Amino acid sequence: MKKLTRKPKAVLFDMDGVIIDSMPYHFIAWFETLKPLGVKVNSFDVYSREGENWRKTIADLLKRSKMKYSENEIDRILPAKQKIFKKLFKRFIFNGAQEVLECLKKKGVLLGLVTGSYADNIKNVLPKKMSAMFDCIVSGESTKLGKPYPEPYLTAAKKLNLKPKDCVVVENSPLGTESAKRAGMFCIAITSSLPKEYLKKADIVVDDLLEIKRII
Template sequence: MFKGIIFDSDGVLVNSMPYHAKAWVDVFAQFGINVTEEEIYDIEGSNHVGVINIFFEKAGRVPEPDMYDRILEMKRAHFLEKNRAETFEGMYECLNSLKPKFKLAVASGADRTIVTSLMEKFYPGIFDAIISGEDVKKGKPDPEPYNRAVELLGLDKNECFVVENAPLGIESAKNAGMFCVGIPTYLDAGKLQEADLIVKDHKELIDYLKGLEEKQS
């Protein structure tokens, strides 16, 4: 029986990826690197180090050591200025209902400032643990983010499951040896085939979570 649920943030809890994608595109352009929003969606879940490495490598370049913090600060400022993210309908009410029966965590690839600001705004007091991209040495698809979340919840990984909307996040959960529910928020469901279960939208996800809650009653 599951005792803990670990959620990705962007695209699962908050409809925020369009603002992340636009921020990355605009910041990379300032370094002479052309990136499309679709390319950002494909590697969603990676922390800033991973994102920077991926697109510098594609451009045949190597980032200078001081660029990581500088690009992160630029991207963060852009996101916070332009962000108009909202929650997905019914998710706060669902999680608030789940909280008495499950330990809840967030494991996101976004930086700590952004993750905590979004959770404090939209899901205050809901989560027992929040993992950001800055809290791990290796971001998704490495298992470290989900292993860290399980550790902070004080549970075994077989007592937890993950809700993800991106291929790298699903790969991270599976590399951690965990059951994973996929939701195709921004990408076609065909890109989420590594998930153990795929729901078609947030309504179906909420129905699934409510079903688990009822079993705990």
């Protein structure tokens, strides 16, 4: 496990499973949406793909079930899933999230939010007061290639006028940690969704978001 040797100029956070405890609701929404189509989905399918562009998630799950599909079918599935998610979701901010963000702000560190969720979903799940704390937000439709490609995190660094080496990423998924490392950034992973054996590409793995205060 590596150590952070210098204070970063920015910390870039994933949203689902890091700031907001939303992954269980995403799983149920995917399950209920795809079940009538004969597509079986388990929690690992959803948790391991967290951060991925949702259109790709749908396409891959349909392919796995050997189902023929069109872009129009994906266009129909996505809003259906979101409708179920909105109905189920109860906003729950992870313990320590607000405290960590405020602590970093006081230290003069810039904050970024880099998520595979679309902009309308961010508005639905993230309180306005918390959203305003971020100096930049990169949503799922902000980039052509989502996680595990480096583009989302590189886009955030560019928006903040920083080099990748000046940024630290806080993630919770295999695709997210891979995206961060491919972008050339130091990555801290949290075991909020998956155990540490799935987060081996991260530089540091922690069990609690509040540990960020100690590390940075």
